[in-house]
Amino acid sequence: MEVTTHSAADETQVWGGGNKPLNASYGKMMMWFFIVSDALTFSAFLVSYGFSRFKFIDSWPIADQVFTHFPFLHGVDAPMYYVALMTFILIFSSVTMVLAVDAGHHMQKAKVTFYMLLTIIGGAIFVGSQAWEWSNFIRGEYGAVETKGGQILQFVDAQTGKRASIRDFATSIASERTTHQSSNGIWYQDEKALTTVTLAEVKAGFEANPNLVIRTQQLNENDQKIDLSRAASLEKIEEAQLVVEGANLIRNEYGNRLFADFFFFITGFHGFHVFSGVVINVIIFFNVILGTYERRGHYEMVEKVGLYWHFVDLVWVFVFTFFYLV
Amino acid sequence: MAADAHKLEIFRGLLKFKSNVQKIWGVLIFLSIVTTFEVALGIIRPEFLLQDFLSMKLLNWIFILLTIVKAYYIAWDFMHIRDERSGLKNAIVLPLIILIPYLAFILILEADYIFEVMRNGIVSWNF
Structure with missing residues (x-):
């Protein structure tokens, strides 16, 4: 074994503290560690989404047919434009954040304030857009019926190839049925709000409209949903058990139950990150205005929340790809 | 910096x-x-x-x-x-680029296997 010698000066330099082998402050490094662990959490969610999707690869909903709304364009089929817009908004707020960090390096308080404000506005618009997206998703558009096996059957006009809304073709049958609430009757029993049309009405309407056929969950070799023939549809509608309108955590009108669950969970978890990011940005924004960092002599806090904010943007890039594009 | x-x-x-x-x-x-x-x-x-x-x-x-x-x-x-210094860079990036593809690989392989089982099994899922 070779003998290594150290001078006393080396000794204190290496072991005496004050070294910065990674050249990053404590706070910044902890923010990075948090981001790494959070990235693993998000990747676990996205991978489990991939797991469910590959498990039901021949019957997964097609995102283009689910997310078709754009503000102020009612009834216009606009797949993906809105999420693309949301992506741009978030990337842009990421840019204003990095500009704030850069201005902070130059100790320009006014510029940091301005860019932080833009970042907060961008983040708020994004969270609002996500809420709007959720409300459309929860409300649903066309409605569907569910079979005993949990398969979703949607309705299509065979001539135009367009989706048909159950509320449009259902024949109205007089019914006394109202939502059972815990206030009338046994107090521990109640039920969810009734669907706008009943199963019997949908069935009767379907039988009365010779143009309508059933669209199944199954995909053909070109990854399009398989439509049944009219005869097969009439047979299939008998298997319907429930009317499904919109989406909740149990069932949704778009197809596989897990699809809505993952949508709520992953975009919800991301939305929660954006929301907390906005809150943290607001706090830092006021600290900037109050001159806290000016007195401290550096704007590293802006850099740290900047890291978090970019991370949120980074996650959205992946959510966008795996939920809307792929 | x-x-x-x-x-x-x-x-x-x-x-x-x-x-x-x-x-x-x-x-x-x-x-x-x-x-x-x-x-x-x-x-x-x-x-x-x-x-x-x-x-x-x-x-x-x-x-x-x-x-x-x-x-x-x-x-x-x-x-x-x-x-950043390469030490910090690697500490951040390497765990992610090793663990995430690994996790994706094993889970998606497993999902594909389950898909095959469900398709080729004698139980009908479409009812």
């Missing part, structure tokens, strides 16, 4: 910027182009990209690849990984 410590080149030195602010706008333009390209591909879905490649559509591989490209530029230029 001093204000002048930024590395101002992207695309391996192909594009050099004069200042950090200019680089930020440059990266924004690049990210916007990539996103626009992705959305256009997603709407058009060209026929020749719909063929299978390594058990997934070629189009989906392109989307994933472009996403990683975007992630790279967000992390490298917006989060300043480019300016």
Whole structure:
């Protein structure tokens, strides 16, 4: 074994503290560690989404047919434009954040304030857009019926190839049925709000409209949903058990139950990150205005929340790809 | 980190910027182009990209690849990984690029197996 010698000066330099082998402050490094662990959490969610999707690869909903709304364009089929817009908004707020960090390096308080404000506005618009997206998703558009096996059957006009809304073709049958609430009757029993049309009405309407056929969950070799023939549809509608309108955590009108669950969970978890990011940005924004960092002599806090904010943007890039594009 | 410590080149030195602010706008333009390209591909879905490649559509591989490209530029230029010491850089990036593909690989392989079982089994799931 070779003998290594150290001078006393080396000794204190290496072991005496004050070294910065990674050249990053404590706070910044902890923010990075948090981001790494959070990235693993998000990747676990996205991978489990991939797991469910590959498990039901021949019957997964097609995102283009689910997310078709754009503000102020009612009834216009606009797949993906809105999420693309949301992506741009978030990337842009990421840019204003990095500009704030850069201005902070130059100790320009006014510029940091301005860019932080833009970042907060961008983040708020994004969270609002996500809420709007959720409300459309929860409300649903066309409605569907569910079979005993949990398969979703949607309705299509065979001539135009367009989706048909159950509320449009259902024949109205007089019914006394109202939502059972815990206030009338046994107090521990109640039920969810009734669907706008009943199963019997949908069935009767379907039988009365010779143009309508059933669209199944199954995909053909070109990854399009398989439509049944009219005869097969009439047979299939008998298997319907429930009317499904919109989406909740149990069932949704778009197809596989897990699809809505993952949508709520992953975009919800991301939305929660954006929301907390906005809150943290607001706090830092006021600290900037109050001159806290000016007195401290550096704007590293802006850099740290900047890291978090970019991370949120980074996650959205992946959510966008795996939920809307792929 | 001093204000002048930024590395101002992207695309391996192909594009050099004069200042950090200019680089930020440059990266924004690049990210916007990539996103626009992705959305256009997603709407058009060209026929020749719909063929299978390594058990997934070629189009989906392109989307994933472009996403990683975007992630790279967000992390490298917006989060300043480019300016960090290699120790910190590796400590952040290596765990992610080792663990995430590994997790994706085992779970998706398992999912494909379950899919086969459900398809070839004697139990009907479509009722």
